[in-house]
Amino acid sequence: MDLLAAIDGYARHLELDRGFSVHTLRAYRSDLADLAGFAATTGVDDSAGIDLELLRGWLWRGSTAGLAKSTLARHSAAARGFTKWLAASGWSDGDPGHRLKAPRADRHLPRVLTRTQVDGLLDGLAEKAAIGEPADVRDLAIIELLYASALRVSEVVGARVADLDRERMTVKVLGKGDKERVVPFGIPAGRALDGYLDGARLLLLGSNPDPGTIFLGARGTSMSTRAVYQLVAGLLVDLPGSGPSGPHAFRHTAATHLLDGGADLRAVQELLGHASLATTQIYTHVSAERLKESYRLAHPRA
Structure with a gap:
């Protein structure tokens, strides 16, 4: 089978059968297009010509070009996913990617805000929201919900008013792989959402058709992930600390604070929507590092 046609077929499989997100599909297409190149x-332009030597050569070229681990x-x-699909679909005699190995990616601990930093950010947003500007009221509700429920940014912007249970203080979101889950939020987030939904959202919507999503932009349409990234980046730019300054910082922070407070690891896994407990365990390392840092700063004989 023509290699580029095979890549298209694999991408359709990932989208229709596996439910991969648009962002993941784009990354896989880019990687496999590079492989095809x-x-x-x-001299290989057919899927049957993909073998282990070619795959290793491809990775070696990337390594010598300075690509990150x-x-x-x-x-x-x-x-590996591509060659496994080729073998299962009958487009190759075997699965050469089964034996392919790559260097382990460097694992960096995620950025986590302190409770004082979070309180300071939310207090500042609340002061601005008290003036009554619709966008400020909305921004407070977004950050409260991000921190309260440890949501991904895509889950926040995709959340719908119909999936919000204000009485039980839960929201149903669509996570990775189109998996739905119901997550709770606390009283401060509920208060911020009430203030937004009962006034500011209607002002932002104006006379536009209601898209149904909770958070709206200035034109009354669904808020974009980029807009939330810009909001969070603006809030974190002057705060001390290393690491990314996007919405995931609040997700990491919420998970770490839950574990610091004694929450069960599996309960945190369910809240985050992680398929594997191993993914959630990174936050136990964060908690341990925070404990050691506190010890170094506070203990007289550290």
């Missing part, structure tokens, strides 16, 4: 330089690990994962 490398294969073409060796995380990128090489993603390349390897994309290739």
Whole structure:
């Protein structure tokens, strides 16, 4: 089968059968297109010509070009999934990617805000929201919900008014792989959402058709992930601390604070929507590092 046609078929499989997100599909397509380009330089343009030597050569080229370990690990994962699908679909005699290995991606601890920092940010947003500008009221509700429920940014912007249970203080969201889950939020987030939904949202909507999503932009349409990224980046830019300054910082922070407070790891896994407990366990390392740092700063004989 033509290699580019095979990549298209695999992408359709990931989208329709596996429910991969648009962002993941874009990354896999890009990786496999790069593989096809490398294969073409060796005279291979058919899926049957993909073998372990070619795959290793592709990764080696990336390594010598200075690609990060995380990128090489993603390349390897994309290739393994692709060759496994080729074998299962009958487009190749075997699965050469089964033996493909890549360097382990460097694991960096996620950025976590202190409770004092979170309180300061939310207090500042509440002061601005008290003036009554619709966008300020909305922004307070977004950050309260991000921190209260440890949601992904895509889940926040995709959440719908109909899926919000204000009495039980829960919201139903659509996570990775189109998996639905119901997550709780606390009283401060509920108060911020009430203030937004009962006034500011109607002002933002105006005479536009209601898209049904909770959070709206200035034109009354569904808020974009980019807009939330810009909001969070603006809030975190002057705060001390290293690491990314996007909405995931609040997700990491919420998970870590829950574990610091004694929450069960599996309960945190369910809240975050992680398929594997191993993914959630990174936050136990964060908690341990925070404990050691507190010890170093506070103990007289540290």
